[in-house]
Amino acid sequence: MAGIGIAMLIMWCLTWCMASALSVKYYEQTCPQVEHIVAGAVHKATMNDKTVPAALLRMHFHDCFIRGCDASVLLESKGKKKAEKDGPANISLHAFYVIENAKKAVEAECPGVVSCADILALAARDAVALSGGPTWEVPKGRKDGRISNAIETRQLPAPVFNISQLEQSFSERGLSLKDLVALSGGHTLGFAHCSSFENRIHNFNAKQDIDPSLNPSLAAKLRSICPAHNKMKNAGAPLDSTSTTFDNAYYKLLLQGNTIFSSDQALLTHPKTKALVSKYAASQKEFHRAFVKSIIKMGSINGGTEIRLHCKLVR
Known part of the structure; x- marks a missing residue:
């Protein structure tokens, strides 16, 4: 039980230490147009495909539940090494192109500044708002990860869970x-x-x-x-x-x-x-x-x- 308690304490620390580092004004000086650019990409895709908002929201959730919100869900498999997006729980994920398009547009405006993880978090917010839901200020400053393993998608809460x-x-x-x-x-x-x-x-x-x-x-x-x-x-x-x-x-x-x-x-x-x-x-x-x-x-x-x-x- 002591080990479990220590593990939980570490997780809480990681969560809230990261939260304290994020800021809604993170790109105010370095990329002030980022939210406008991402919103445009989400809006354009949604006009062509009404399933995009649900896909982006689910993508953000599935990203954050594996290794934290590091955009590892966006990484592609390489050879025999399967990435998260090809794990059983993520096979039906789609609309990755929306994040790719937003990233390209952001890079053209602010090279090397905005993380894919932040773009995904912003896109999920915009997806909810476009669907008639609430909007909110997204704290930004996430960083991207380098590791993505399909087997880790077993950690996602399953639809059969009690x-x-x-x-x-x-x-x-x-x-x-x-x-x-x-x-x-x-x-x-x-x-x-x-x-x-x-x-x-x-x-x-x-x-x-x-x-x-x-x-x-x-x-x-x-x-x-x-x-x-x-x-x-x-x-x-x-x-x-x-x-x-x-x-x-x-x-x-x-x-x-x-x-x-x-x-x-x-x-x-x-x-x-x-x-x-x-x-x-x-x-x-x-x-x-x-x-x-x-x-x-x-x-x-x-x-x-x-x-x-x-x-x-x-x-």
Whole structure:
């Protein structure tokens, strides 16, 4: 137990030492146009593809949960050495080109100054705002990492996690149960493939084929989309009823048994997280306020050591 306590203390120190080094004015003198440039890249991509905001938000989350917010999720595999983006949990990540385009434009304006990690954090903020969600001042000054291993994506919280597993995953990164519930609200954007929720609609346990906590009408719909032994690679369903709008519909649906992941349903199995779900279902304003606090906190987890000139390459 002592070892666990020391490890947690180190993680908290890394998180908050990094947070104290970040500043919303970090590029005020060296690259004052960075936010405008990134916002333009995100806006242009979103006009052509409505799935871009969900992809960028998920990308930021998946980056920060592995080695901190160091843009390691953007690095490409090299030979037999598979990078994070090619790990099982990240195969469906997309819209990397948005960050690449933003980086090229930023480099043209301010060579060698802005990290890919900061560009990704800014892009995630812009993605939420473009989807009708809140906006916020992004603390900047992150550095990029040089290491990216596909095997480490096993550390990401999985859609089949129970509340104990979720709590442990978040606490290891200095994040609380409140952060867990607020950041889970990001599931108001996006799409899930069958493999992420088939555990709830086929062979749930020895006695039941379907998870009894799942609304029967939704279960029937999901089973028609994702039949047993489904081989359709891109089959799946939207994460909520307004999957391109950043609202609090996710929490309302969760209380009705109408969310897709086991990890969503798990939030109702703990009194504290269940109370927060109810709070955010009742007030979109409260959800937005909590989400902003939690994503800034998550985005401040310590990461890399340098500024990469190319987001997908170490040079």
